[in-house]
Amino acid sequence: MRKTTIKDVAERAGVAISTASNALNGTKTVSPATRDRILAAAKALNYTPNLIGKRLRSGQTNVIGLYTASVAGPYFYILVEAIAKAVDAAGYGLTITLMNNHEALMDSLLGNTCDGAIIFSPTITDEDLARVTQQHLPTVVLDRPLTAAYLSSIIFDSFEGGYQVTKYLIRLGHKHFAFVGGLDENRDSNERLRGIRAALKETGLDAEPLVLLHGRFEEQASFDAVTDYLTANPERKVTAFIAGNDLSAMGTIKAVQRMGLSVPGDISVSGFDDTVVSAYYRPSLTTFRNPIETQGQLAVREALRMISGGNPAGTQQLLKGQLVRRDSTSELND
Known part of the structure; x- marks a missing residue:
């Protein structure tokens, strides 16, 4: 069925297309009687205006776009909800473009x-961002410390998170560690690893090789990686697994338990983010709480500030992460 156009509305009301357009846009040049006739025609024809076209012609969409390769997992639930609420409170719409x-x-x-x-x-490169900023599109990038014209970034202090988690486990008596990391190109994963290594070096434990496993920030991938490691190393020294996020920590715990070991009795496990499920998992997760909701709110606030003509604020570190001690870690039993 053909979509009703403004031309159809104008013909039914017996007016010019420009008059119909003015009436539907609320222009005062149209008399009340004519406007009523046009609105009645639009209602009878079930006419829906092309709001996107209208907004593009005006040069303003009143929309903020979120571009991501994934919205899976508890981290994204928190982030997207925070962004959506902040956008709505500002009177804007939100579009989510999910494309690989x-x-x-x-x-x-x-x-x-x-x-x-x-x-x-992760598919957006520095060259891509240069093209975006040439369009004068106010852009906020998450997880990458970049600054340029029309460009700001909101990042976690993941180095500090990795450092604090490791120092805590060392105080519990652990000396042999494995890191179940995320994606190789992911800044947070790499910064958490750097923090782990800094804590080990500071404590004099860097001579012992740190076991590196690839969990991809996913529960199943982490389960597989840890299972393979424990199977191949029955005499393993590792007593503490530091997972790249809470999902990886859950996969790690399942793998440890599947091998007949206990958490935290035999092996301690920690995560990152402190998503809502981490407190209710069994055992509950020791994790490093990142202010995910604040990240989303700041991203929207910065985007709106640039839309209004403000200069980019640059890279913003979120320094208020916090170690949350729960049941998945304990003192090492010698």
């Missing part, structure tokens, strides 16, 4: 479909 196709993602970013963008995607 790089070219499609870039086409959407460069297509003038939003007034500002929030990006959390």
